[in-house]
Amino acid sequence: xxxxxxxxxxxxxxxxxxxxxxxxxxxxxxxxxxxxxxxxxxxxxxxxxxxxxxxxxxxxxxxxxxxxxxxxxxxxxxxxxxxxxxxxxxxxxxxxxxxxxxxxxxxxxxxxxxxxxxxxxxxxxxxxxxxxxxxxxxxxxxxxxxxxxxxxxxxxxxxxxxxxxxxxxxxxxxxxxxxxxxxxxxxxxxxxxxxxxxxxxxxxxxxxxxxxxxxxxxxxxxxxxxxxxxxxxxxxxxxxxxxxxxxxxxxxxxxxxxxxxxxxxxxxxxxxxxxxxxxxxxxxxxxxxxxxxxxxxxxxxxxxxxxxxxxxxxxxxxxxxxxxxxxxxxxxxxxxxxxxxxxxxxxxxxxxxxxxxxxxxxxxxxxxxxxxxxxxxxxxxxxxxxxxxxxxxxxxxxxxxxxxxxxxxxxxxxxxxxxxxxxxxxxxxxxxxxxxxxxxxxxxxxxxxxxxxxxxxxxxxxxxxxxxxxxxxxxxxxxxxxxxxxxxxxxxxxxxxxxxxxxxxxxxxxxxxxxxxxxxxxxxxxxxxxxxxxxxxxxxxxxxxxxxxxxxxxxxxxxxxxxxxxxxxxxxxxxxxxxxxxxxxxxxxxxxxxxxxxxxxxxxxxxxxxxxxxxxx
Amino acid sequence: xxxxxxxxxxxxxxxxxxxxxxxxxxxxxxxxxxxxxxxxxxxxxxxxxxxxxxxxxxxxxxxxxxxxxxxxxxxxxxxxxxxxxxxxxxxxxxxxxxxxxxxxxxxxxxxxxxxxxxxxxxxxxxxxxxxxxxxxxxxxxxxxxxxxxxxxxxxxxxxxxxxxxxxxxxxxxxxxxxxxxxxxxxxxxxxxxxxxxxxxxxxxxxxxxxxxxxxxxxxxxxxxxxxxxxxxxxxxxxxxxxxxxxxxxxxxxxxxxxxxxxxxxxx
Numbered sequence: 001x002x003x004x005x006x007x008x009x010x011x012x013x014x015x016x017x018x019x020x021x022x023x024x025x026x027x028x029x030x031x032x033x034x035x036x037x038x039x040x041x042x043x044x045x046x047x048x049x050x051x052x053x054x055x056x057x058x059x060x061x062x063x064x065x066x067x068x069x070x071x072x073x074x075x076x077x078x079x080x081x082x083x084x085x086x087x088x089x090x091x092x093x094x095x096x097x098x099x100x101x102x103x104x105x106x107x108x109x110x111x112x113x114x115x116x117x118x119x120x121x122x123x124x125x126x127x128x129x130x131x132x133x134x135x136x137x138x139x140x141x142x143x144x145x146x147x148x149x150x151x152x153x154x155x156x157x158x159x160x161x162x163x164x165x166x167x168x169x170x171x172x173x174x175x176x177x178x179x180x181x182x183x184x185x186x187x188x189x190x191x192x193x194x195x196x197x198x199x200x201x202x203x204x205x206x207x208x209x210x211x212x213x214x215x216x217x218x219x220x221x222x223x224x225x226x227x228x229x230x231x232x233x234x235x236x237x238x239x240x241x242x243x244x245x246x247x248x249x250x251x252x253x254x255x256x257x258x259x260x261x262x263x264x265x266x267x268x269x270x271x272x273x274x275x276x277x278x279x280x281x282x283x284x285x286x287x288x289x290x291x292x293x294x295x296x297x298x299x300x301x302x303x304x305x306x307x308x309x310x311x312x313x314x315x316x317x318x319x320x321x322x323x324x325x326x327x328x329x330x331x332x333x334x335x336x337x338x339x340x341x342x343x344x345x346x347x348x349x350x351x352x353x354x355x356x357x358x359x360x361x362x363x364x365x366x367x368x369x370x371x372x373x374x375x376x377x378x379x380x381x382x383x384x385x386x387x388x389x390x391x392x393x394x395x396x397x398x399x400x401x402x403x404x405x406x407x408x409x410x411x412x413x414x415x416x417x418x419x420x421x422x423x424x425x426x427x428x429x430x431x432x433x434x435x436x437x438x439x440x441x442x443x444x445x446x447x448x449x450x451x452x453x454x455x456x457x458x459x460x461x462x463x464x465x466x467x468x469x470x471x472x473x474x475x476x477x478x479x480x481x482x483x484x485x486x487x488x489x490x491x492x493x494x495x496x497x498x499x500x501x502x503x504x505x506x507x508x509x510x511x512x513x514x515x516x517x518x519x520x521x522x523x524x525x526x527x528x529x530x531x532x533x534x535x536x537x538x539x540x541x542x543x544x545x546x547x548x549x550x551x552x553x554x555x556x557x558x559x560x561x562x563x564x565x566x567x568x569x570x571x572x573x574x575x576x577x578x579x580x581x582x583x584x585x586x587x588x589x590x591x592x593x594x595x596x597x598x599x600x601x602x603x604x605x606x607x608x609x610x611x612x613x614x615x616x617x
Numbered sequence: 618x619x620x621x622x623x624x625x626x627x628x629x630x631x632x633x634x635x636x637x638x639x640x641x642x643x644x645x646x647x648x649x650x651x652x653x654x655x656x657x658x659x660x661x662x663x664x665x666x667x668x669x670x671x672x673x674x675x676x677x678x679x680x681x682x683x684x685x686x687x688x689x690x691x692x693x694x695x696x697x698x699x700x701x702x703x704x705x706x707x708x709x710x711x712x713x714x715x716x717x718x719x720x721x722x723x724x725x726x727x728x729x730x731x732x733x734x735x736x737x738x739x740x741x742x743x744x745x746x747x748x749x750x751x752x753x754x755x756x757x758x759x760x761x762x763x764x765x766x767x768x769x770x771x772x773x774x775x776x777x778x779x780x781x782x783x784x785x786x787x788x789x790x791x792x793x794x795x796x797x798x799x800x801x802x803x804x805x806x807x808x809x810x811x812x813x814x815x816x817x818x819x820x821x822x823x824x825x826x827x828x829x830x831x832x833x834x835x836x837x838x839x840x841x842x843x844x845x846x847x848x849x850x851x852x853x854x855x856x857x858x859x860x861x862x863x864x865x866x867x868x869x870x871x872x873x874x875x876x877x878x879x880x881x882x883x884x
Contacts, residue, residue, distance in 0.1 A: 026746025043719065108656045114669025116653050118661035190843075193680045193883065197843040204799040216772040219743055417719055422739035478742050480769060483708050492706075497650040559826070562650040576674025580650045 039515070040157065044084045045410045048098065048310035050120075050142075050152065051091035055179075058241050059236050064151035065092065065142075071239040072175045072263060073140070073154025074112035080161040082133040084127040088120060095119040098128070099143040099523070099564075100156065101301060102285050102541040105130040105238040107561025110523055112143045115564050115580055119144060135160035137259040137303045139175070146184035148570055151267040152179065157259060158285075166281045168189030168307060172248045176260065176298075176320045178233040178267040179241075182407065188571050191227055195482040199224065200231045201263030201324060201334060209351060218426065220515055224479060225440065226515075227265045227571060230327025230377065235267065237320060246331035247342050252313045256333070257281075258368060262298045265570040268517060268544070269322040270297050270442060271304070274344055274590035276316050278306035284540040286526070287458035297323065297439020298451035299519030299544030301568040304352050308333075323440060325349045350441030352543030356515055358548025360588075391551065404464045411507060415472035416487040418513065421584040424488045428513045429597060431550040435531045440517055440546060453531045455538035463556040464535060471553075477514040477547060477566070477578070482575055484514075486566065490576025491566075497564065497580040500557035504586075507550045512545045518572065519544045522581060524563040527553035542568055557583045568583050620671045679705045680883065684795075685836075687853070687879025689724065693870060695722040697857075697879075703823070704737065711748055713737040713767075713776075718755070730754040733763055744768035751781055756822065760784045788816035789824070805846070807836045818859055823867065825859020838881050 016199045043277075048067050055071050055263035067073030090096045097119050099111040109130045120126040131145030142152035155173045174355045180187060190197055203225045210221045237516060240246040250256050258278075262269055279292045281306035290307070300524060310316060315334035322328060331341040363476040408509035418427045438449035448539075483490065502504055508527070510520055519542050528540040530552040535556070545551050566578035648654075649670075681703040689696050697720045702712040735749030745827045747765040752758075765779035777793045795809040811832045815824050834852030841847070856864050856873035866873055871880035 094706070108653055112669070114665035114667075114709065115650065117666075118665040119655050119831075130660050188676070189678055192678045194843065200802045202799055202802060204801060212772060217771060219769055219771065361783070420742060420879070422742060425742040480743060481708055481739065491674070492670050492675035494670065494673075495649050497644060560652070562652045574672060574674075574676075578673050584652075 001371060013494065014276065015233060017468040027108060032218070033599065040078075041074040042077035044082050045091070045292060046076060047401075049089045049091055050096045050098075055151065057179055057236070058222045058243050060181060062179070063220050066151035066239075067154050068097075068214050068580055070178075071236075072177065073152070075154065075173055076140065076156045078156065078158045080132055080158055081421070082132045084130065084132055087125055088128065089125040090120045090122050091124055093195045094346065095121055095144050096147060096152070097142055097144045098122050098140050100128075100130075100138065100140050101521075102138040102303075103130075103156070104133045104134075104524060104526075104559065107365040107559060107563060110561070110563065112243065112523065112564040115562050116292075116523075128387050129202060132158055134158065134285065134386070134492065135164075135309055136282055137173075137305050138285050139261045139263055139301075139303065141263065143564070145252055146265075146570060146574060148188070148263075149178075149180065149184035149437055152176075153263040155226055155259070155261050155263075165255065165287055166305070166307065167255060169254040170250060171257040171259060173238070173259045174261065174318070174320075174331070175238050176264060176269050176271075177236045177239075178228070178264040178322075180232050180234070181235050182232055184265070184570070187228060187232065190576055191482045191571055192575075194362040195227070196224070196477050198228050198232050199226070199324075200229060201225075201326060206428075213493070214357070218357070220357065220426070221479075222356075223349065223486065224352070224515055225324035225350065225401065226267065226326065227325055227482075228320060229568070230322060231265065233322070233327060233331035235269075235322060235327050237318070237321060237329045240329075240331070242328065242330040242343060245341070245450050248318070248331065248333040250310055250333060250335065251338050252335060253309070254324075255307050255309050257305060257307055258318075259303070260298065261303045262300050264299065264300050268297055268439070269298050269320040269521070271318075271320055271441060272296075272447075273318050275309060276308050276310055277448075278308055278397065280455075281305050281307055283455055283538055284526075284542060286539050287457050288445050288612050289456040289536070289540055291450065291454050291456075292448070293443060293454075294447035295438075295442060297442055299543070300539070300570075301518065301521055301542040306489055315339040315341040319344060321346065325441070336614045341604065347445075352440075352515060352547065356440075356547035357426075358431050369453070403560040411467050411470045413470045413472065418475070418476060418488050422481060423478050423481070423483040423485055423490065424476045425480065426513055426515075427474070427476075428511065428548045431513075431548050433551065434546045434549040435489070435529070437546065441543075452538070452543075455529065456526060456533050456536040457538050458536075460535045461537055461539070463505060463528075465505040465556075467554050468507045470507040470509055472509045472511060472577075475500075475510060475512045475518050475520070477516070477572075477577075479515065482571075484572040484575040484577035486577060486579050491573075491578040492576055494579060497562065500555070500581055500583045501586045502557055502560050502583055505553055505554060508555060510543070510545045511548065512549045515547050516569075517544050517546045517549075520566070520578070521568045522555070522565045524559050524561060524581075525555050526584070527555060529553055559583060560585055610613070618722075625705070626719055667792075673709060677705065677707050682881075682883040684880070687848075687877045689719075689877045691873050691875040691877040694725075696720060706737070709739045711737040713745075713749075715848055727755045729756060735765065735778075735798055736764060741768070743770075745781075745879075753782070761789075770794075788817050790814040791818075803840045804808060805838050805840060807838065807848075809834050810834065815860075818865065823860060823863040825861075825863060827859065828857045829860040830854070830856050830869070834877070835879075836879070838875070844883050848877075848879055848881060849865075850877045850879070851875070852877060 012241040050063050052059050053069045064071050097111045097113050107116050109128050110116040134240050141148050142161050154173050178362045260454040273555045277292050279290045281290050315332050318331040320329045332341040435452040438451050443450045474487050521542040527543050528537040560583050563581045565581045566573045669853040683701040685700040689698050693741045700717045702715045705713045713735045715733040717833045720727045731750040731753045735747040735767050737745045737747040740746050749763050751761040751763045762782045767777045770776045775795045780790045791813050793811045798806045813830045815829050832854045835848035837846035838846040852875050861871040
């Protein structure tokens with residue numbers, strides 16, 4: 001083990017001559033340091049130490065909390081089906097944990113303190129043991145406090161037990177993240193006191209949209225795209241800022257696989273390689289039917305694998321631009337080591353529209369002619385129109401499944417009444433599926449952009465059952481008070497978890513009442529994204545829900561246990577945008593059928609522990 | 618001097634009690650989930666569960682803001698003026714302090730100084746109701762009960778409206794409103810008004826019934842950091858009606874234009 005004090009002395013003592021690169025794992029060193037491939041920490045037994053260590057970024061030294069002394073932590077290269085042991089030792093003065101993001105491990109190995117295990121105390125070694133259940137690109141990170149912001153994350157690549165359907169000559173893992181020299185508790189504190197104080201793209205006298213009109217009346221800002229911005233963050237690719245110029249090398253004609261992981265605390269990234277199309281082959285670790293695009297937006301915690309096939313012997317920029325265009329991280333992909341591609345300038349800051357506001361039904365008067373008002377057929381004008389919403393955008397999927405018992409039964413729908421209040425500034429009266437739209441701010445770029453609707457699972461889905469129940473969850477907030485919650489109830493106020501029954505097929509519908517996109521993650525099971533994909537719905541562990549979006553996912557509740565369910569924007573989770581989904585055996589007391597008789601459509605389901613949760617049909 | 622004053626400590630005690638009981642939690646409830654208890658033990662999981670829940674939205678913050686900390690210069694003399702607030706608490710319940718006052722820079726001591734201690738409760742997305750006590754140290758010791766409405770009005774106006782009932786039975790009110798116009802991301806113009814009203818004449822304070830004083834100012838600050846912003850400004854300070862007459866009778870002017878230099882800072 002490296003001695004921390006010695007390392008600190010080394011860094012401070014030799015100053016600029018000794019950069020952060022020697023703290024990096026071999027695979028994260030750029031090719032100019034002699035790394036042409038992706039060496040990995042592999043095998044079946046891993047010793048991981050969580051500690052503090054200095055890192056140097058843009059000439060400034062900061063203190064990181066992370067794994068084995070590197071930012072990001074080591075790549076864990078696993079093989080599908082192996083039994084692995086992870087010995088995680090806590091060298092911090094506080095509790096820590098590791099969550100294996102997207103891996104379907106037994107719930108008591110899932111690594112969420114207070115939900116699936118007690119956490120790892122200082123000085124303690126916790127032994128995670130599980131059979132590697134799948135293959136693909138994943139990552140791991142702390143689920144304790146705000147440690148993730150401090151560098152406590154790393155990538156996982158799992159090689160398939162059989163042959164990989166994706167052919168490639170070379171591969172690189174690209175871990176995108178947002179580093180801050182300000183301590184995360186201070187960042188959170190500032191957000192609580194002055195939620196807009198970290199935003200330096202606010203409406204001004206010369207750019208006044210947001211001061212008046214509907215925005216001013218609602219006290220919401222069309223420039224509120226990110227809570228924490230490039231003013232606070234240094235954006236990183238494999239621990240390197242743009243100045244460090246992370247290098248990747250290719251030979252013209254090669255197929256290069258990029259395994260891109262958004263390991264940020266708060267930053268959604270727009271990813272592109274100007275002049276080079278990308279073919280998306282995997283999303284969230286699971287293979288998708290290849291789809292070619294030029295740019296995509298990735299929510300925090302999402303992963304995308306893309307194939308690029310450069311034929312020219314020139315340097316290409318790999319650009320990860322933050323959603324609010326306040327900063328970016330740029331790496332170089334070139335035929336030789338040490339090249340530097342021209343970094344494109346930051347693009348104009350996008351603005352939210354009335355469509356993002358999801359104007360309430362009653363507020364529609366005088367709204368005609370407002371930009372972005374799209375009365376598409378799958379618009380749900382208010383929450384009572386579930387029949388319409390179901391038929392409008394989902395019967396395609398459901399009708400493909402002949403039901404031996406006759407016509408498909410309308411699923412029991414459970415939805416809380418959401419009221420405005422201190423923690424809920426707005427309830428979107430008009431939400432609609434936005435799966436057919438690219439990421440926020442990408443609708444007017446002059447090239448192709450990826451949408452969720454384009455994703456199709458490569459393998460046929462295993463579970464074709466229509467869902468028996470639909471649980472609607474509203475994503476709620478009051479930006480002014482920096483309050484974030486599900487159904488208006490902060491995690492600290494939760495008295496009862498959401499219940500799924502083992503073996504059931506359940507639909508989760510996420511309705512975004514806030515003005516921000518939220519990458520929503522459910523541990524322990526995949527979301528089958530209801531995007532018209534028939535039996536090839538893409539399966540994701542994290543789905544980004546746009547403002548005023550209404551996203552449905554179908555879930556097969558297979559693994560009994562308590563599973564964390566939260567927004568993966570770290571400070572939103574920290575402010576309360578989290579719940580727990582308990583998958584419980586139906587034999588517990590009654591069967592799901594008895595609990596949820598088909599005829600009983602109005603049964604109250606107090607799934608979030610507040611008494612206003614009244615079921616609706 | 619003033620008689621012993623019990624009202625202020627009593628009201629402050631009540632505010633603290635109300636705040637404290639609002640923070641109190643119900644500890645006797647069944648756990649919202651408990652499947653890991655069978656594997657790791659009930660006690661270990663109960664502690665971790667309490668922590669993870671508290672970390673999910675039950676954090677408390679301490680905030681302090683000097684909205685104005687400034688030197689005011691006019692023909693009538695120079696003075697130091699402050700207007701600030703501080704709070705401690707969670708999203709809904711807070712203990713909230715406000716202070717405002719003025720000291721002469723011509724060696725005549727402190728003219729006005731008051732401090733308020735309030736229990737604040739968020740009642741709507743943008744509004745808090747507040748209740749508690751105000752204690753004047755200068756010009757003379759005087760306690761008041763306070764109710765206030767504080768928040769953000771449509772079109773981004775910050776509003777603080779307070780009503781006061783003094784221990785002598787006098788009813789007064791104060792309305793403060795301000796706006797922050799960003800000229801650039803760091804150069805900010807802050808128009809601000811403060812109006813004082815009274816339900817009756819209060820001769821010992823040179824206050825007449827009705828609108829007694831109105832200050833309307835413009836402050837231009839530069840946020841070197843968001844938390845640290847020096848400013849310059851100008852303010853028109855005027856007295857009205859009976860109040861104006863009383864001030865003039867005492868040899869003062871009814872209105873004044875002051876130039877100011879100050880620092881707006883928060884933590």
